[in-house]
Amino acid sequence: MKMPTNDLEGAPVECLPLTRPPVPLFSLRPLAGILLRQVYLYRRSIPRWMEIFYWPLLDLLVWGFLTLYLRQGVLPGTTAAQALLGGLLLWDMLYRSQQGISVVFLEEIWSRNLYNLMVAPVTPYHIIAGAMMTGILKIALSSGTAILLAYLLFSYSLFSLGLSLIPFVLCLVIMGWALGIMTTALILRFGQEAEVLAWGVIFLFQPVSAVFNPVSVLPDGFRQIAFFVPASHVFEGMRQVLSGRGFSWPQLGWALVFDLLYVAGSLFLFSRVLKRARKVGFSLKLGS
Amino acid sequence: MSDGHVLVARQLTKRFSPDRPPAVDGISLEVSRGEVLSIVGPNGAGKSTLLQMLLGILTPDSGTVRIFGVDIIRHRRRVAHLINYASTDLSLPYSLSVRENLEVFALVYNLPQPGQAVSEMMERFSLEPLAKTKVGRLSTGQIARLSLAKALISRPEILFLDEPTATLDPEASAEVRQLLLEQVRKERLGLVYTSHNMREVERLSDRILLIESGKSVACGTRDALYGLFDCDNLEAVFIRSVNQARQDRRRDENADK
Ligand SMILES: Nc1ncnc2c1ncn2[C@@H]1O[C@H](COP(=O)(O)OP(=O)(O)OP(=O)(O)O)[C@@H](O)[C@H]1O
Ligand SMILES: [Mg+2]
Numbered sequence: 001m002k003m004p005t006n007d008l009e010g011a012p013v014e015c016l017p018l019t020r021p022p023v024p025l026f027s028l029r030p031l032a033g034i035l036l037r038q039v040y041l042y043r044r045s046i047p048r049w050m051e052i053f054y055w056p057l058l059d060l061l062v063w064g065f066l067t068l069y070l071r072q073g074v075l076p077g078t079t080a081a082q083a084l085l086g087g088l089l090l091w092d093m094l095y096r097s098q099q100g101i102s103v104v105f106l107e108e109i110w111s112r113n114l115y116n117l118m119v120a121p122v123t124p125y126h127i128i129a130g131a132m133m134t135g136i137l138k139i140a141l142s143s144g145t146a147i148l149l150a151y152l153l154f155s156y157s158l159f160s161l162g163l164s165l166i167p168f169v170l171c172l173v174i175m176g177w178a179l180g181i182m183t184t185a186l187i188l189r190f191g192q193e194a195e196v197l198a199w200g201v202i203f204l205f206q207p208v209s210a211v212f213n214p215v216s217v218l219p220d221g222f223r224q225i226a227f228f229v230p231a232s233h234v235f236e237g238m239r240q241v242l243s244g245r246g247f248s249w250p251q252l253g254w255a256l257v258f259d260l261l262y263v264a265g266s267l268f269l270f271s272r273v274l275k276r277a278r279k280v281g282f283s284l285k286l287g288s
Numbered sequence: 289m290s291d292g293h294v295l296v297a298r299q300l301t302k303r304f305s306p307d308r309p310p311a312v313d314g315i316s317l318e319v320s321r322g323e324v325l326s327i328v329g330p331n332g333a334g335k336s337t338l339l340q341m342l343l344g345i346l347t348p349d350s351g352t353v354r355i356f357g358v359d360i361i362r363h364r365r366r367v368a369h370l371i372n373y374a375s376t377d378l379s380l381p382y383s384l385s386v387r388e389n390l391e392v393f394a395l396v397y398n399l400p401q402p403g404q405a406v407s408e409m410m411e412r413f414s415l416e417p418l419a420k421t422k423v424g425r426l427s428t429g430q431i432a433r434l435s436l437a438k439a440l441i442s443r444p445e446i447l448f449l450d451e452p453t454a455t456l457d458p459e460a461s462a463e464v465r466q467l468l469l470e471q472v473r474k475e476r477l478g479l480v481y482t483s484h485n486m487r488e489v490e491r492l493s494d495r496i497l498l499i500e501s502g503k504s505v506a507c508g509t510r511d512a513l514y515g516l517f518d519c520d521n522l523e524a525v526f527i528r529s530v531n532q533a534r535q536d537r538r539r540d541e542n543a544d545k
Contacts, residue, residue, distance in 0.1 A: 111423075112379040116438065118345050120396045121368035278347045281304065281340065 047193050054200060061207035065222075069213035085156045086238055087211040093143050093169055094209075094231060095202050097176020098183065100135020101128065102198035105184045109192075115282065124274055128184075132177055139173065161238060164247045168234045171255040175230045178262035179205070185270040188277060210235045230258040294446050294478045295319040300341050300351035302334075302502075311337040312348070313502035319446065322476035324468075326489045328522075329499040330530055335482040336377070338499070339448050342480065343373055355446065369397065374439035375450035379431060382424035386415050386434055389423060390441060397442035409437040412467065428455040436464060440471065447471075449481040453488060461485070465492055486522040498526070500533040 023030060042048050104127065108114040117127060150156045158165065183201050187194045208222055209231035215223055226232040233255035237248050296318045303310040312334040319325050327335045340346035342353055344360035344367075353360045355367045380389045390409055394402035410416050413433050423431060432455050439447055452468075453461035465488060471477045483489050489496060490510055498505040498513070506516055506529055517532075519525045 107381070111381040111383075112377070113381050115345070115375070115378050116373075116380065116393070117396070119343055119368070119371070119373045120393070121365065121398065122396055123365065278345065281337075281346055 045193055047190070047196050051196050051200065055203070058203045058206060062203075062212070065207060065217060066212045069217045072217065081154065082156060082160070082242055083239055084212055085150055085154060086158060086161065086242065087235055089143065089146055089150060089158050090168060090172060090234065090238060091206070091209070091211045091231075092146060093139050094172040094176045096139045096142055097135050097173045098179040098202050099176075099198070100138050101131040101177060101180025102183045102187065104131035104134055105187060106195065106198055109187070118282065124270070128181060128270075131180070135176070135180070136173070161241050164237065164241050167252050167255075168238060171230055171234050171252070171259055174259040175255075175262060176202075178259065178266045181263070181266035181270050185266065185273040188270075188282075189273045205229055205231060208232060214239060227254075228258060230255040230262065233258075293318045293320055295342065295353070295355050295480070297342060297353045298351055300338065300348045300353065302337055302341060302346065302348050310334075310349075310502050312341065314351075315497075315499065315502070315504050316351075317497055317504075317507070319478045319480055321445075321478055322472055323494045324472055324479045324481070324492055326493040326496045327480065327482045327499065328484075328486070328489055328496055328526060329505075333499045334502040335499065336375070336450055337502075339373075339375075339450055339480070339482065343371065343448055344368075369442065370445040371448065372439040372442050372444040373448045373450075374432075374435040374452055376432065376435075376452070376454045377450065378435065380423050380434060380438065383422055385420050385422050386410075386426070387419040389434065390437060393438050393441055399442065405441050409441045412440075413437040429457060429460055432456055433460070433464070436467075443475065444477065446478040446480065449479070451482055451484065453483060453485060461488065468492065486526060490522045496522070498529055500530050501537065503533070505529050505533045 105114070108117060108127070118124075147158045150158065161168065179202060183194075183197045186197055186201075208218070208226040208229050210218070210226055211231070215226045215232055215236055218226055233251040237251040237255070240246065240248050240251070298316045300312055300315045301310055302312045315334075315338060317325065327338060329335055337346065341348045341351075342360075344353065344355075344364040347361060355371065358367045360367055381392075384392070387406060387410065390406040391402060394405045399405045410419060413436060415434060415437060418426065418430060418434075423434065426434065432452065436449075436452060439449065447468075449468075453464055456464060468479060469492065472479055481492075493510065495507060495509055496513060497507045506513055508516070510522065513522070513525050513529075514520060517525045517528045519528060
């Protein structure tokens, strides 16, 4: 059988001239289109507006409080570097722990896989438990590296905190889990809009966590709030150990009490969000 | 064909917003072992919404869904291992390879021999050449095939598919059809699926449920529907029944005013 072929093959082919000129490289309208897309996006998005003001404000608070503290001179018996580096290394564990959970859910949402898991014979709490384990592995790797580098580069050993390091880390990891579950709930509730929270929410707690400065230098109001934040008790405890005043059991007790309250609260929020999602429908196309 | 129902749904109703008509409105259906039930209807008729309620993921405003006698809305966990689902609206983790994805789901479904189950599915869906390819690099049709492999890996008793062949070429959809029919005949799988491909629905279904605006328009075998609407193909049945349903609805609305 002979297939029909292109009759023009071999013959010279003429093309029509351009019917309209191309878009000039420096024309403004396409640029305006790109800008308009962002304007439309921001017009409806509260989380995105928050972000514009959020970071500078929180950075200002954290570094401002640190300045207040430095003006008073450093802790007796320790160096400023020790308190700062210790704070930084421990803070990172809290951050990783929260991220661990939020990112696991985000990955499922991004790859449009959450629904497959919802159908499967696992509960969302299985996913959370899996995320907690992933989080611990991530912390072990990232903090392990950071602790080693701090030792090699700055001769600072986090292990100078001794055995008290164990309860401190535990309290921070648990607080991270609670915040991770909470952000996940908000992401499931508000959709992609709330994704920025996964990276931002933890910094809301930084100024009242007394990471780099004692609670005592915080202004009124902040000081009261700090009491309800498990991390502030951990960092206070850390500075107490560093200054040679020993381990504080009350601090650990408060940290644990608030940790448990945070976890309970975030699980409650999460279960409410799930129930609501079952009513109004998970967005199937979430994340696509 | 019927040796007891594996799925019985009664009077399912779901309204997403008070100022819009219900997405699903009083639909009842049942599925037997080894039976294929197709759900057919115009875009936005409520097919996907109905499937989600049958899967126990969306809580209906009223009505019940029983799978092997278990109320799936209240006790999903008891029967979740017996059902599975694939939809063109879903995907699988992009950065995992085809084989890795199946491995994950073999574990999630608590299969006793995960490795063997994965190999079987890879073979049945001709996925071996793609074993190491990441999902993000697959074509839409290849993802559809992988999703079906994921849906069958747990050897479900009831399979729910939302437009499984929508993105497949004619040859691939014929293959998938063949695979599904085999599974239905051999394993006595109950299959509930939606499609806009009327020729495929004609070939695959034991019974067809026609819905329009969330309401059941007709339900029966292909030939029963042909007779009911005096047509000789499903496309004609679809157009005639949907138009008729719309006219009836408008007449009722006007009568109400
Ligand atoms: N989560 C939701 N929230 C609000 N409305 C929804 C939601 N899901 C579906 N709807 C609405 O319910 C109706 C039915 O939608 P559904 O997705 O079930 O239709 P469908 O029959 O699957 O359509 P298609 O053939 O296009 O897939 C539509 O009007 C849709 O807009
Ligand atoms: Mg649909």
